[in-house]
Amino acid sequence: MKKEVKNIDRFDISNSKVTMKAVVTTGNGGYEKLDYRDVPIPKLEENEVLIQVLSAGVNNTEINTRLGWYSSKVTTSTNDLGTVDEEKEKAAETGDGGWNEATPFPFIQGTDCCGRVVAVASEEDKKLMNSRVLVRACIRSQGWDSLENIWMASDFDGAFAQFVKVPASEVFPVDCDWSDAELGTIPCAYGTAENMINRANVSKGDHVLVAGASGGVGSAAVQLAKRRGAIVTAIAGESKLEKIKAIGADNVIPRNKDIIGCLGEKSVDVVVDNVAGASFGKMIKVLKRGGKFVSSGAIAGPLVELDMRDFYLKDLTLIGCTAWDEPVFPNLISYIEKGEIRPILAKTFPLENIVEAQIEFSEKKHIGKFVLIPPKIEDIEKFLSEED
Known part of the structure; x- marks a missing residue:
């Protein structure tokens, strides 16, 4: 109205x-x-x-x-x-x-x-x-x-x-x-998240891992990936996990848990990660062959270690996102007006x-x-x- x-x-x-x-x-x-x-x-x-x-x-x-x-x-x-x-x-x-x-x-x-x-x-x-x-x-x-x-x-x-x-x-x-x-x-959080989801071409049935899921961009990414029919696993602080499930996450992992132990290697289609830092290598490990790692931030530290063998032997795609693509903002306006996302x-x-x-x-x-x-x-x- x-x-x-x-x-x-x-x-x-x-x-x-x-x-x-x-x-x-x-x-x-x-x-x-x-x-x-x-x-x-x-x-x-x-x-x-x-x-x-x-x-x-x-x-x-x-x-x-x-x-x-x-x-x-x-x-x-x-x-x-x-x-x-x-x-x-x-x-x-x-x-x-x-x-x-x-x-x-x-x-x-x-x-x-x-x-x-x-x-x-x-x-x-x-x-x-x-x-x-x-x-x-x-x-x-x-x-x-x-x-x-x-x-x-x-x-x-x-x-x-x-x-x-x-x-x-x-x-x-x-x-x-x-x-x-x-x-x-x-605007900023959902635009950034939709840009990453769009660039990674998240589709129905994809298993998407969202790091930093309690933040503005992370919580938006959870909603936007679910809107496309993805299965979402979210990482957040222990005290925030129930609220993250309430906005759509199918599975949640406490921030300090070993994500490889929780998910297993080669278990995820797309990683949405604005955290980086020490967890970067583990994010790469859980990606399936042909998986995509998409990021627009590095709040836990900009310098990371990458085993290049994980990158090229699994045919991974690393996607950096700053410039928003043309469909992103019109998409968000339509999602709001159709009641498909919530603030x-x-x-x-x-x-x-x-x-x-x-x-x-x-x-x-x-x-x-x-x-x-x-x-x-x-x-x-x-x-x-x-x-x-």
């Missing part, structure tokens, strides 16, 4: 002096680098739209970017990085801690966005006005024939603010009865409490997603019309 909202006309904010609340990340470092303050509302260019942010999910990537974990000079897990000052300093000094190029500090993070379109720059985009939307955070910047990509909140300003501007091509109206906070759990909202926080949210997020005691809620603006038309 689509929510009824007041119809409003296109706003011209090109000369507006109005400011908004935002969290500005000022550089590589700790929580002191997160500055909640007033900043100018972004001005639109051709084919862009302005979105009032209704909710913004919390992800590993925002923390990793702030800490400089994407630098090639960092070799530790994401959990350890907060205490490894030498590696953080190397990343900050060389400026290579971003996904593609140097991170554009200071800037606004926030990869997930559920919002409402409140202004457009081009006449052809007026059909989007006042729509409740999700934003596709991964943009294939050179078209679908190239894997080159840029990301909202990594390469340009994101959704940890009251407003964000994005290309109209990356905005997807969604018609459902989910809350704004529930929709805010979807896993762990907790919400006011945007100004981002430090509290990231601290609790890093403790990894939750299942699903944390979501930030910006200050609400009741009368958008009046707010955007202010000149001082």
